[in-house]
Amino acid sequence: MRDVAQPAVAAPAYVVGSGRNATLSPGEIGSFLKFDPDGSGGLKPRVDVPTAQAVVDKDLSSTEAEPKDATFSFAGDAATVVPAVTGRTIDYQKTFAGLLDALGKQGDPTPPTTFTPPPVPPGGTRADPPPATGRAVNAVYTTTPPKVTTEALQAIGPATVIGEFQTTGFAADSGQNIKRVADQVNGATVKPGDTFSLNDFTGPREAAQGYVEAGIIEDGVPDRGVGGGISQFSTTLYNATYFAGLDEVEHKEHSYYISRYPAGREATVFDGVIDLKFRNDGTTPILIRTLWTPSSIKVQILGQKRYDVTSQTGNRTNPVPAGVKSLAGNPKCKPSKGVDGFTITDTRVLKDVKTGQTTSEPRTVRYNPEPQITC
Known part of the structure; x- marks a missing residue:
């Protein structure tokens, strides 16, 4: 009581922050100063950190900041770098490691001087306060780097949109999932030589990660599943990288043709099983930008333009009749007309913007017939 408790609440104490201080009144000090058995018949003091933090947060939370990724600001098609924070x-x-010592010191009627940090250059880090004296401790700040640094975007150089694609026509619940994955991918950078994996980048796409149930097709029957609609985003991303001239590593078309996608030029995904991967085979980084609305999703690839890209789609060949499938015993059955299967070849033509040399990359896709469903 005499050596610890009475001196601790004899006067206010202070936490010196960046640009402002937190004042701890005697009553507030009493709320977080605790005593525990020391194992030898005595007591040892401690600071209850959560309680003390709640007191200090009222004054110093404004001195903290969330990291902000570097982004591009657009004027037409030209992009300039907005520095990261x-x-x-x-x-x-x-911060509270030295507070017990400070509480044992004599009270000073003069509060510590407020530390005003010097101006911070773009992308820089604010200076820490000088060492505290008397009944005060310094707030100990830790820094969290942004995922997308200023340097990463500056390395792209005078970036332009080198590939983009937009799809439309999704339900509201699928749109929520498309927005969620678009938010995760927006701002992703891919360094020269690196491979981007959609599954690896987003991680699991379940309810815990903000995804909702939406419509899927299970064995030709409409059903519900968490994450429904993600294939529309993967198709949009695939086509953006296609027209950017990036190196395809892995993608898989749907088993059945979906009319809102370009035939032979679409991509489905499934957690841990089916992925979309592409490699940045250029010499400068690229950035992925996503633009979502309640009725559309657009993906843009920004970087240094290397190719003029066109798509040449062949005729549909080897038709396979849809056939008929009865699902009379399935309560979820919904009749449909079915879609014939077919084979199609899409050829990506890349023209080097510097040399004019042309390269063709054909890919042949076979779509299974989607049977006519009777109930």
Whole structure:
């Protein structure tokens, strides 16, 4: 009582932050100063960190900042880099490590001087306060780097849209999932020589990650599943990389043809099983930009233009009749007319913008017949 408790609440104490201080009144100090058995018949003091943090947060939360990725600002098709912001949070365990010592010191009627940090250059880090004295401790800040750095975007150079694609026509619930995956992918950069994997980049796409149930087709029957609609985003992303001239590593078309997608030029995905991968085979980074609306999703690839890309789609050949499938015993059955299967070849033609040399990349796709469903 005499050596610890009474001195601790004899006067206010302070936490010196960046640009402002937090004042701890004697009553607030009493709320977080705790005593535990020391194992030898005595007591040892401690700071209850969550309680003390709640007190200090009222004054110093404004001195913290979430990290912000570097982005592009657009004027027409030209893009300029908006610098990243390094995140800054208070490590309260370290901040309060010296608070017990400070509470044992004599009260000073003069509060510590407010530390005003010097101006911070774009992308820089704010300076820390000088060492605190008396009944004060410094807030210990930790930095959190942004995922997309200023340097990463500056390395792209005078970026332009080198490939883009847009799809439309999705239900509201599928649109939620498309928006969620678009938000995750927006701003992703791919360094020269690196491979982008949609499954690896987003991780699991389940309810815990913000995805909802939406319509899917299971064995030709309409059904519901968490993450329905993601294939529309993967198709849009695939086509954007297609027209950007990036190196395809892995993609898989749907088993059945879906009329809102270009035949032979679409991609489905499934967690852990079917992926969309492409490689940045250029010499500068590229950035993925997504633009979502309630009725459309557009994906743009920004970087240094290397190719003029066109698509040459052949005729549909080897038709396979849809046939008829009865699902009379399935309560979810919904009759449909069915779609014939067919084979089609799409050829990507890349013309080097510097040399004029042309390269052709044909890909042949066979779509299974989607049977006519009777109930």
